[in-house]
Amino acid sequence: MQASLHDKLEELKAKLLNMGSLVEESILESMKALGEPDDSTLKRIYDREQVINNLELEIDNFCVEVLALYQPVAEDLRFVVSALKINNDLERIGDLACSIIKRINRAFSNDKDELNEITEMAKIAVKMLHEALNSFVRKDVPLAYKIHATDDRVDTFKKQITRSLRRELKDSPESTNLLLDQILITRGLERIADHATNITEDVIYMVEGKVFKHHQDD
Numbered sequence: 243m244q245a246s247l248h249d250k251l252e253e254l255k256a257k258l259l260n261m262g263s264l265v266e267e268s269i270l271e272s273m274k275a276l277g278e279p280d281d282s283t284l285k286r287i288y289d290r291e292q293v294i295n296n297l298e299l300e301i302d303n304f305c306v307e308v309l310a311l312y313q314p315v316a317e318d319l320r321f322v323v324s325a326l327k328i329n330n331d332l333e334r335i336g337d338l339a340c341s342i343i344k345r346i347n348r349a350f351s352n353d354k355d356e357l358n359e360i361t362e363m364a365k366i367a368v369k370m371l372h373e374a375l376n377s378f379v380r381k382d383v384p385l386a387y388k389i390h391a392t393d394d395r396v397d398t399f400k401k402q403i404t405r406s407l408r409r410e411l412k413d414s415p416e417s418t419n420l421l422l423d424q425i426l427i428t429r430g431l432e433r434i435a436d437h438a439t440n441i442t443e444d445v446i447y448m449v450e451g452k453v454f455k456h457h458q459d460d
Contacts, residue, residue, distance in 0.1 A: 247312045254304060254325055255379070258332070261297045262375045264290055265332045268339035269371060269434065273364040275346050276357060287343050294336040301329045320451060324444040328378065331437040331444075335371065338430045338437075345423040359406075360428060363399040366392065367431045370438040377445045386442035390454070396435035403428045 245253075268287045275283045305326050308314065314322055370389050377386040407421050407428075414421070446454045 247308075247314060247318060250308050250312060251314075251318060251321055254301070254308065254322070257297065257301050257304060258325055258328060259375070259379065261294060261301065261329070261332050262371075262378075264294050264297070265336045265339070266368070266371055266375070268294075268336055269364075269368050272339045272342045272346070273361070273368055275343055276361050276364060284343050287339055291336050291340050294333060298329055298333040302326065305329075317448065317451075320448045324378075324448040327444050328441050331440045335434050335437050338434050342427050342430045345427055359399070359403050360424065360431070363396060363403065363428065363431050366396055366399070367435040367438065370396070370435050371441075374438040374441040374445070377442060378448075381445065381449050383446055383449050386445040390439055390442045390446075393435050393439045396432055400428050400432040 268290050271283050271287055305322050308322055370392055373385060373389045376382065377389060404425055407425050411418060411421050443454045446452055
C-alpha cells in the first residue's frame, strides 16, 4: 500500500534534519579548529562532506518522487518546494565548511587578535544556522524573521574585519597569503549566514506563502 502524503512529508523532514545536523557538525568543527587546527578535523569534515553530497542527491530525488506521485497542493506543495531549496543551501554550507577548514592552518599561525574577531563572527553564523533549522522544524515564522534580521550583524562583522585586513595587506605585503586566507574565511562565514537566512525565507514562504527575498550583497 502506498504511503500517505503526510508520511512522505514527515520522511522528507527527517532526511533534511539529518542533513542539517551533519552540516551543523561540520561548521562547529570548523569553528573549533579556528583555535586548534589539526589534520584529523580536516579529514572528518571532508569525509562528512561526501555523505552530505550523497544526501543532497537523495533528497532531490525524493522531492521529485513526492511531486510526481502525490501532486501536493497549498502548504504541502510549498513544503516540498522549500525542502528542495533548503537542501541546496545545506549542501552549499557543507562546501563552505570544507573551504574554511583547508585555510585555517596557514591563516592563523600567529594572529590572535584577528582570530578572536573571526571566532565571534563564526559563533553568530553557527547560531543562525541552528535557529534557522529550528524554525523549519517548528514552522516558527517569528523565529525565522528574528534570525533573518541577525544577518546584518554578520555583514557588519565582515565589513569591519575585511577593512582591517586590507589595511594590513598594504602595511605587511610579506603576509599577503595569510591575510588573503583570513579574508576568504571571513567571506565563507558571511556566506554561511546568507544561506541560513535563505532557509528562514523558505520557512516564511512555506508557512505564509510569502516570498521574502533576502537583500542583495553590497
